[in-house]
Amino acid sequence: MEGNRDPGWLGRRAVLAGLAGVALTACAAETPQGSRPSVSSSPAPPSPSSSPSGPPPSPSVAPPPPAPSPAAPVLPNRDQIIAQFGARTPGYWGLEAPGVALRLPPGSQGIALTFDCCGGPGGEALDRPLIDALRTHQVPSTFFLNARWVHANPALAEELAADPLIEVANHGSQHLPLSMTGNTAYGLPGTRNSGEVYDEVMVNQELLLQLTGKPALWFRSGTAFLDDVSTEVVRALGLVPVNFSINGDAGATFPAQTVAQSVGSASAGDIVIAHANRPLGGTAAGVAAALPGMLVQGARFVRLSEAPPV
Numbered sequence: 001m002e003g004n005r006d007p008g009w010l011g012r013r014a015v016l017a018g019l020a021g022v023a024l025t026a027c028a029a030e031t032p033q034g035s036r037p038s039v040s041s042s043p044a045p046p047s048p049s050s051s052p053s054g055p056p057p058s059p060s061v062a063p064p065p066p067a068p069s070p071a072a073p074v075l076p077n078r079d080q081i082i083a084q085f086g087a088r089t090p091g092y093w094g095l096e097a098p099g100v101a102l103r104l105p106p107g108s109q110g111i112a113l114t115f116d117c118c119g120g121p122g123g124e125a126l127d128r129p130l131i132d133a134l135r136t137h138q139v140p141s142t143f144f145l146n147a148r149w150v151h152a153n154p155a156l157a158e159e160l161a162a163d164p165l166i167e168v169a170n171h172g173s174q175h176l177p178l179s180m181t182g183n184t185a186y187g188l189p190g191t192r193n194s195g196e197v198y199d200e201v202m203v204n205q206e207l208l209l210q211l212t213g214k215p216a217l218w219f220r221s222g223t224a225f226l227d228d229v230s231t232e233v234v235r236a237l238g239l240v241p242v243n244f245s246i247n248g249d250a251g252a253t254f255p256a257q258t259v260a261q262s263v264g265s266a267s268a269g270d271i272v273i274a275h276a277n278r279p280l281g282g283t284a285a286g287v288a289a290a291l292p293g294m295l296v297q298g299a300r301f302v303r304l305s306e307a308p309p310v
C-alpha cells in the first residue's frame with residue numbers, strides 16, 4: 001500500500017499550526033470555490049494597474065482590507081491526541097459507536113445520499129453514470145473521498161469538488177477501520193493506536209483541505225467500522241463521524257433492483273450509504289431507477305451540511 005507521507009503536500013505541522021493559515025495559502029490564488037487551489041511558492045506580486053489603458057489607481061480608493069475571518073478552531077496536534085487518548089481502552093467495535101451520527105437530526109425533512117470513493121485495488125474508478133443521474137435530477141449529495149482515490153483521480157476529485165451539488169467529506173487516508181487496538185473489519189486490519197487514528201483522519205484532511213479550500217466536516221472510516229475512543233478522537237479533531245441508517249448498495253455488491261429498493265425506502269432523516277467508485281456494480285442503475293419516484297413523492301435531498309448531523 002502506498003505510503004502516506006504526503007510528499008509535495010504541506011507538512012502536517014504547518015497545517016495543524018493553524019487551519020486559517022493554510023486557508024489563506026489556498027485562497028491566495030483567488031480560485032473560485034471548489035476548484036483546486038494552486039499552492040504557488042512564488043505568488044505573483046500585486047499588479048500596480050490591472051488595466052494598462054485605464055487610469056492609475058488612486059490611493060484613496062484602495063480596496064479595503066479583507067474582512068477578518070472567523071477564528072479557526074485550534075485543533076490538537078498528534079502528540080496531544082496521543083497524550084489525551086493513548087491510554088484509553090475502547091469498549092465498542094462496530095458501525096454504531098456512541099458519538100457516530102447515523103441519521104440527520106430529529107425533525108430534518110431531508111434525505112442525505114452519501115457516496116464513498118474508497119480507492120485501492122478495484123476501487124479507484126468513478127461511476128460516471130451515477131454522477132450523471134445525480135446531475136440529471138439535480139440531486140445534492142455528499143461524497144466521502146479516501147486519499148487513495150484522490151491520488152488516483154486528481155482531475156476527477158477536482159471535478160467533484162467544483163460541483164455545487166456535491167459536498168466533499170473525509171473517508172480516511174489508507175481506508176482503515178478506525179481502532180485504538182488494531183481490530184479488524186471484513187478481514188482488514190484497522191489502525192493500532194491513537195497516533196495511527198490521528199494519521200488516518202488528518203493526512204486525508206490535509207489533502208481535502210488543499211482540494212476544496214476548506215476543512216471537511218464529516219468523517220467515515222474505511223469499512224465504516226470504528227470504536228468508541230476513536231470516535232472521540234475524530235470529534236476532537238473537529239469532524240463528526242457519520243455512518244448511515246440505510247445501506248444502499250452493500251459495498252456496490254447489490255444488483256440494481258436491490259439498490260433501487262433500498263435507496264427508495266429512504267425517508268426524511270435517513271442517511272443512505274452507497275459507493276461511487278465501482279461502476280461495474282448495480283449502484284448507478286439502482287439510484288437512477290429510484291430517484292424519479294422519490295422526487296415525485298416529494299423527497300428532498302440534502303448535503304450533510306444542510307442538515308448537520310450532531
Ligand SMILES: [Zn+2]
Pocket residue numbers: 116117118171175221222223
Ligand atoms: Zn470505503
